Amino acid sequence: MRTPLTRELHDLLERGRDRQLRLAVTGLSRSGKTAFLTSLVNQLRHAGLEARLDLLPAAREGRLLGARRIQQQDLGVPRFPYDQAMLALDDQPPRWPEATRGISELRLAIRYRPARRGLLGVETRQLTLDLFDYPGEWLLDLPLLDHDYLSWSRAQRHDGDGERAALFTDWHRAVADLDPAEEVDEARLAEIAEQYAKGLRAAREAGFADLQPGRFLLPGELEGAPVLQFFPLPGIAEADRGELAALPAESLYATLARRFRHYQQHIVKPFYREHFRRFDRQIVLVDVLGALNAGPERFEDLSRALSNLMQSFDYGRRSLLTRLFAPRIDRLAIAATKADHVTPEQHGRLVALLEALLADPLKDLRFADVPVRALSLAAIRATQSREVNQQGRRSPALQGTTLAGESLLMFPGEVPDRLPAADFWSRQGFDFTAFRPLPRDKGTPLPHIRMDAALDWLIGDKLS
Amino acid sequence: MRTPLTRELHDLLERGRDRQLRLAVTGLSRSGKTAFLTSLVNQLRHAGLEARLDLLPAAREGRLLGARRIQQQDLGVPRFPYDQAMLALDDQPPRWPEATRGISELRLAIRYRPARRGLLGVETRQLTLDLFDYPGEWLLDLPLLDHDYLSWSRAQRHDGDGERAALFTDWHRAVADLDPAEEVDEARLAEIAEQYAKGLRAAREAGFADLQPGRFLLPGELEGAPVLQFFPLPGIAEADRGELAALPAESLYATLARRFRHYQQHIVKPFYREHFRRFDRQIVLVDVLGALNAGPERFEDLSRALSNLMQSFDYGRRSLLTRLFAPRIDRLAIAATKADHVTPEQHGRLVALLEALLADPLKDLRFADVPVRALSLAAIRATQSREVNQQGRRSPALQGTTLAGESLLMFPGEVPDRLPAADFWSRQGFDFTAFRPLPRDKGTPLPHIRMDAALDWLIGDKLS
Numbered sequence: 001m002r003t004p005l006t007r008e009l010h011d012l013l014e015r016g017r018d019r020q021l022r023l024a025v026t027g028l029s030r031s032g033k034t035a036f037l038t039s040l041v042n043q044l045r046h047a048g049l050e051a052r053l054d055l056l057p058a059a060r061e062g063r064l065l066g067a068r069r070i071q072q073q074d075l076g077v078p079r080f081p082y083d084q085a086m087l088a089l090d091d092q093p094p095r096w097p098e099a100t101r102g103i104s105e106l107r108l109a110i111r112y113r114p115a116r117r118g119l120l121g122v123e124t125r126q127l128t129l130d131l132f133d134y135p136g137e138w139l140l141d142l143p144l145l146d147h148d149y150l151s152w153s154r155a156q157r158h159d160g161d162g163e164r165a166a167l168f169t170d171w172h173r174a175v176a177d178l179d180p181a182e183e184v185d186e187a188r189l190a191e192i193a194e195q196y197a198k199g200l201r202a203a204r205e206a207g208f209a210d211l212q213p214g215r216f217l218l219p220g221e222l223e224g225a226p227v228l229q230f231f232p233l234p235g236i237a238e239a240d241r242g243e244l245a246a247l248p249a250e251s252l253y254a255t256l257a258r259r260f261r262h263y264q265q266h267i268v269k270p271f272y273r274e275h276f277r278r279f280d281r282q283i284v285l286v287d288v289l290g291a292l293n294a295g296p297e298r299f300e301d302l303s304r305a306l307s308n309l310m311q312s313f314d315y316g317r318r319s320l321l322t323r324l325f326a327p328r329i330d331r332l333a334i335a336a337t338k339a340d341h342v343t344p345e346q347h348g349r350l351v352a353l354l355e356a357l358l359a360d361p362l363k364d365l366r367f368a369d370v371p372v373r374a375l376s377l378a379a380i381r382a383t384q385s386r387e388v389n390q391q392g393r394r395s396p397a398l399q400g401t402t403l404a405g406e407s408l409l410m411f412p413g414e415v416p417d418r419l420p421a422a423d424f425w426s427r428q429g430f431d432f433t434a435f436r437p438l439p440r441d442k443g444t445p446l447p448h449i450r451m452d453a454a455l456d457w458l459i460g461d462k463l464s
Numbered sequence: 465m466r467t468p469l470t471r472e473l474h475d476l477l478e479r480g481r482d483r484q485l486r487l488a489v490t491g492l493s494r495s496g497k498t499a500f501l502t503s504l505v506n507q508l509r510h511a512g513l514e515a516r517l518d519l520l521p522a523a524r525e526g527r528l529l530g531a532r533r534i535q536q537q538d539l540g541v542p543r544f545p546y547d548q549a550m551l552a553l554d555d556q557p558p559r560w561p562e563a564t565r566g567i568s569e570l571r572l573a574i575r576y577r578p579a580r581r582g583l584l585g586v587e588t589r590q591l592t593l594d595l596f597d598y599p600g601e602w603l604l605d606l607p608l609l610d611h612d613y614l615s616w617s618r619a620q621r622h623d624g625d626g627e628r629a630a631l632f633t634d635w636h637r638a639v640a641d642l643d644p645a646e647e648v649d650e651a652r653l654a655e656i657a658e659q660y661a662k663g664l665r666a667a668r669e670a671g672f673a674d675l676q677p678g679r680f681l682l683p684g685e686l687e688g689a690p691v692l693q694f695f696p697l698p699g700i701a702e703a704d705r706g707e708l709a710a711l712p713a714e715s716l717y718a719t720l721a722r723r724f725r726h727y728q729q730h731i732v733k734p735f736y737r738e739h740f741r742r743f744d745r746q747i748v749l750v751d752v753l754g755a756l757n758a759g760p761e762r763f764e765d766l767s768r769a770l771s772n773l774m775q776s777f778d779y780g781r782r783s784l785l786t787r788l789f790a791p792r793i794d795r796l797a798i799a800a801t802k803a804d805h806v807t808p809e810q811h812g813r814l815v816a817l818l819e820a821l822l823a824d825p826l827k828d829l830r831f832a833d834v835p836v837r838a839l840s841l842a843a844i845r846a847t848q849s850r851e852v853n854q855q856g857r858r859s860p861a862l863q864g865t866t867l868a869g870e871s872l873l874m875f876p877g878e879v880p881d882r883l884p885a886a887d888f889w890s891r892q893g894f895d896f897t898a899f900r901p902l903p904r905d906k907g908t909p910l911p912h913i914r915m916d917a918a919l920d921w922l923i924g925d926k927l928s
Binding site for chain 2: 071075077078262266
């Protein structure tokens with residue numbers, strides 16, 4: 001086996017010759033990561049044959065010869081379950097693949113002919129594409145590195161009277177009795193931490209996204225470990241800092257603070273150090289339509305979550321990330337997924353809404369000179385677009401089969417092209433229906449919308 | 465937070481002054497680890513009050529003042545779920561606690577008065593006891609470090625016509641088609657590896673214990689990772705070594721061998737390096753009665769598994785373990801658990817059988833000068849011992865409540881005091897019934913058999 005050092009060197013050389021690219025796919029739960037990666041692999045495997053990839057020049061020009069999966073480098077990272085996903089999509093009726101948890105990877109060897117002939121006539125080249133899939137929730141923990149326990153506690157808000165705050169009532173009641181100076185009762189602390197985690201899980205179930213610490217939602221082998229047993233202490237103030245810092249190691253406050261630091265050092269940092277900083281390119285998937293459908297509280301929550309998440313791509317010279325990890329992503333895409341769930345003439349508005357939602361982070365990215373592109377796509381189409389004749393007027397509609405198996409022809413509504421104001425929610429709203437994947441002949445490529453545009457932005461320049 | 469270095473130094477100093485002890489509890493699945501640890505904590509917490517610990521001098525002499533749980537050092541290791549276990553035992557009717565998975569820990573501060581008074585009159589001292597619980601299955605992987613992939617493949621036997629071999633039929637059929645030199649098809653390899661893991665899981669379900677690689681049975685976050693996708697290749701011979709080693713990296717053989725090495729380096733070694741070599745003392749629990757009950761094939765399998773497992777305690781100068789990890793366990797106990805499931809006059813025979821089962825490893829341990837003691841115990845009693853009058857003859861019996869809730873008075877049979885010969889199985893056999901924990905008043909200590917003897921051997925000298 002190659003030693004890690006020479007392997008890194010080898011990787012570096014390969015990348016230097018434009019032969020290797022590490023592309024990461026992320027997004028919050030249910031943003032469509034699994035569908036996107038499955039479709040991406042599927043399109044590349046069918047490239048050169050039946051895949052429709054007109055927006056990807058190498059494919060349009062017949063230079064893309066195909067792709068096959070080869071062995072990944074890091075044997076300790078789960079392999080992206082492409083075959084299982086295709087089995088679900090090939091089922092009768094087709095099913096959506098099961099969502100992945102944690103990180104997974106898959107390596108493709110892509111064969112293509114360069115646009116210019118070499119001296120020796122027609123030659124083929126190979127691009128090794130490493131694909132990574134990881135939960136966007138992990139990125140929500142980055143801002144946590146910029147805090148100590150005191151400031152983090154103060155930044156977490158679980159009061160107020162929204163639907164989300166109501167999910168933390170039990171925890172809030174329990175935590176109110178605690179005195180930072182009291183000697184810690186570990187069993188009681190574990191109990192209150194579990195109430196906090198329960199609140200986070202309930203919030204996620206209810207469609208909220210701006211949830212920290214992310215690992216509380218997916219504890220894995222750390223279930224029951226003290227590092228996942230902490231929570232913010234409401235009611236402590238910046239003015240108490242000196243007094244709190246002087247509390248003994250066995251105090252509740254010192255215990256919570258110690259666990260918070262352990263979480264930073266042993267949970268958050270390793271992901272950035274071992275994975276994130278090695279990605280060359282990145283696509284962030286956003287289920288804008290789902291959030292639009294879920295009403296104003298969740299839409300605003302998504303907006304906050306995305307601002308947090310996008311901090312991981314802010315490479316400004318003074319950014320937290322740059323100081324800590326020196327990442328090197330040289331190209332970023334942000335995609336509104338499930339575009340097939342609105343009629344085609346709405347796609348432009350969908351992109352405009354996505355850009356409005358990310359306006360501040362996008363400004364930072366442009367300022368930091370990170371090339372970024374926003375688009376809308378459907379990785380795996382679930383609807384056909386139709387026109388219906390209503391009293392002599394032709395209007396656009398969608399045809400699909402609901403998850404319950406009902407065939408439906410509908411117009412889901414107009415997507416606002418800017419952040420919706422209060423009257424949007426009361427007046428109009430949005431009627432989003434979840435559809436099954438379209439049936440197709442087995443062995444044919446997955447139908448999609450603009451996967452080729454995404455591919456062009458993410459890997460097109462490496463195929464020229 | 466203390467840095468790891470100063471923490472280690474602090475630990476070292478504490479241990480030097482007899483103030484700190486790291487005690488590990490292990491055993492194969494269903495050997496009674498959770499019950500043992502729960503009872504151990506429970507007895508020490510009740511010491512000085514109602515606990516019956518006459519075989520532990522510090523308790524008998526009234527010098528053991530009690531114990532309380534304090535914060536553990538390693539925040540990334542799950543805490544042993546003592547409270548949940550006690551909840552189950554305090555239930556109506558009492559239930560056995562749920563088995564732990566993976567490693568867990570718990571730290572106790574034990575207060576005692578030394579046997580000799582100090583100059584300043586009555587003083588109390590504190591012993592910090594770190595308790596660890598981990599699956600004995602992990603120790604079955606140690607011998608794997610002594611192999612390369614070729615020799616490991618040859619050492620694994622899944623043919624023959626036992627009940628165990630039958631569980632590997634599917635895998636055996638699939639692997640027979642493979643050519644070590646063929647280019648690897650990863651999807652196919654993953655499939656065959658899953659068949660192998662399925663065989664291991666079925667074997668464990670059926671009560672077999674000698675199963676490798678241990679992590680295949682408990683993949684956790686490595687589910688789907690290539691490092692858990694390998695298996696032995698039957699039919700390769702030592703004579704093929706040169707030829708096999710020359711196969712290209714993409715060949716099936718080279719791929720399997722690479723994954724095997726990764727498993728050694730990244731799964732097996734870290735446990736020994738990060739945990740095992742830091743334990744001071746160790747108790748290995750063995751469910752001899754369960755194996756006796758399950759018949760000859762499983763009993764022999766347990767014997768093989770224990771020989772493998774005990775290699776982790778062989779500190780002879782030339783042992784694999786000593787070469788690799790320099791462990792320092794200075795005292796070892798081996799206990800036949802569930803002694804309350806046979807009548808008391810059988811307990812001596814139970815220990816004799818345990819010693820016979822471990823005869824070879826015990827010889828090695830004594831040769832290596834590791835102090836070791838074999839005993840029988842019941843961590844949490846499930847039966848009362850009775851006498852019944854049969855035709856004027858008084859004979860011993862057990863009274864208990866079966867898991868199904870039926871009250872039972874029975875004589876389970878005689879335990880052989882040496883390794884049972886073929887005629888034992890055909891002639892006599894053994895009738896083992898699983899009982900519920902005895903009901904008791906909430907807040908009273910757990911009834912046990914010889915937990916105090918085990919405690920005396922494991923920590924008694926530190927309380928003098």
